[in-house]
Amino acid sequence: MGDDGRLKLVRRPATMPCLSHELILWKILVRLPTKSLLRLRCVCKAWRDIISGADPSFSQAHLHHLHQQDKKPYSLLIAPRMKCKSDVEEDPRNTTTRPCTEMMVTSPGLYLWEESRRDVATLLFDISSFPGEGAATRRHGLAHCDGLVLLPAEDAVRVLNPATRQIRVLPSSPNSAPPGRCPEGEGHQAFGFGRDHRSNAYKVARFFHRETRGMGGGLGMEVFTVGKDQRWRETAAQPPYPFVAGLMATFFKGSLIWTIDHCSPMYDYSHLDDVGHMPCFVRFNLEDESFSVMKGPPWYQGADYLDTNFAELNGELAMPHPGPNSELVEIWMCDDVEGNNPTRWNQRLVLDYPFSMRLIATFNDEIVYQDTLDYLWRRTRKGDKAMARMNVLRYYNPDMGTLVEYSWRTVKRFDVIFYVPNLVRI
Incomplete structure (x- = not known):
């Protein structure tokens, strides 16, 4: 820029070396x-x-450089899950809330929340047009691995990269159809998604019920390797126990952790002398596609699996548990999931928090979690700090230039996952 304010073109000296393409x-x-x-x-x-x-x-x-960063930005994906017609309390005096209809989508899209814009979440991927999004109880939760997001439903499974706008619709499977006597609740399937560290391939796993009664051949597991497989393939071994249908598996250190459904008619633990020693979780190794049984923390007996969840916190598997006086939350952690020895759980943290929580992730050694009132919190060394309240956030659609809000009147719940934008191709 010259003294007169005009932009001047400065020629590079002939002796100045050029950076090679590889170096850049x-x-x-x-x-x-x-x-x-x-x-x-x-x-x-x-x-x-x-x-x-x-x-x-x-x-x-x-991706390696992203994981090696000392300070990572807060980045979350939020998917509002809309109420169906029977869930909405219709108030004729309220003219601002439009009741849901049977055809309303389960979720309008995936919204990106970043710390730099605390009161606004931006639409990153519109999923409202996906077939099957009209049935509120048929879509499962979300799973994330290396910038890829798994979006499964009972009859359709999709893997997408919101950053690059790529999407892969996985082929249908005869096992996606419910059996003649399907277990009650969230269908007959449970999904998981993660990376095989040996081959660097991303795999989607699907647990399913073949039958609802009888222990012989009633359980199945099939896998689809993204970018390689043309169809689902069943594993050589079948799952040793039934898993909780509709509950997403947790990806941890090359394995998927599934929760055993002790209430299933296909689960029999009458041979166990001590209910406290019952198996609680199953580890599915994505490398050799084998199963191994895990025990839970000493307080876990399988009765409250819907009120608990896993998360990876600083390289360890963590699970929250309400304290004895219901005013505290204990965080139990395990770091030897990959070993051959019995799983060991230790209480590491106690949070002064009177409500149940869902652990999401750690950002720069701060624990991020979601409470029952749709708040997002982070646990710092100085205590808990509110990040955002999702039902009062403004949700921005950059294509339409519009801002909307999803209040408690129209949203059944908010699905939230940790998210790292990346260039991984699917």
């Missing part, structure tokens, strides 16, 4: 945020091909 790629571009890389695709064809996934090693190197 592997030393500079690989360290940039995903959003910046997506904008740089228009610079040249070479950059477009690399960033768009022509070389998978670049996206893996970029």
